[in-house]
Amino acid sequence: MFLAADYPFLDVLWTMLIFFAWIAWFWLIIAIATDVFRRNDIGGGRKALWLLFILFVPLVGVLSYLIANNDDMTRRNVEQSRSQRAQFDDYVRDVAGGPASEIAKAKELLDAGTITRSEFDAIKAKAMAPESGAGLAPA
Numbered sequence: 001m002f003l004a005a006d007y008p009f010l011d012v013l014w015t016m017l018i019f020f021a022w023i024a025w026f027w028l029i030i031a032i033a034t035d036v037f038r039r040n041d042i043g044g045g046r047k048a049l050w051l052l053f054i055l056f057v058p059l060v061g062v063l064s065y066l067i068a069n070n071d072d073m074t075r076r077n078v079e080q081s082r083s084q085r086a087q088f089d090d091y092v093r094d095v096a097g098g099p100a101s102e103i104a105k106a107k108e109l110l111d112a113g114t115i116t117r118s119e120f121d122a123i124k125a126k127a128m129a130p131e132s133g134a135g136l137a138p139a
Contacts, residue, residue, distance in 0.1 A: 029054060032065050035073050038080075099127040 036050050054061035066073075106123040109115045115123075 028062060029058070032062060035069070035076060036065075038076060039072075041072075102127040 032054060033051060036047050039047065050061075050065060054065060103124050106115065106120050110117065110120040
């Protein structure tokens with residue numbers, strides 16, 4: 001016998017919709033709880049009250065938090081996004097370096113006597129070559 005014969009297509013769609021709604025609901029609660037913990041403008045007592053309100057009166061708690069703190073949540077998310085972007089950009093600049101970084105490192109080695117002038121010139125020529133992929137790790 002077919003197992004799906006007793007479960008009509010519309011019931012499948014309804015089950016999928018309910019499942020999606022539950023996932024969205026839990027995502028919303030986790031996002032709000034994360035925002036409560038991330039806040040610096042309130043103390044631990046108010047954070048605890050918000051969390052208790054959200055956990056024990058979920059629908060009213062979530063809606064009231066969203067109404068009361070929507071702009072602040074948006075501002076905190078934008079600040080966090082900008083901070084992460086700045087950290088990533090700094091990391092990329094540090095790792096990639098580019099031709100100027102390679103030439104500066106080679107100049108330090110030349111000044112320290114670690115490499116000769118001909119080796120410095122070879123490193124400089126390689127860094128200045130457009131197809132050299134200077135500053136990038138080999139694939």
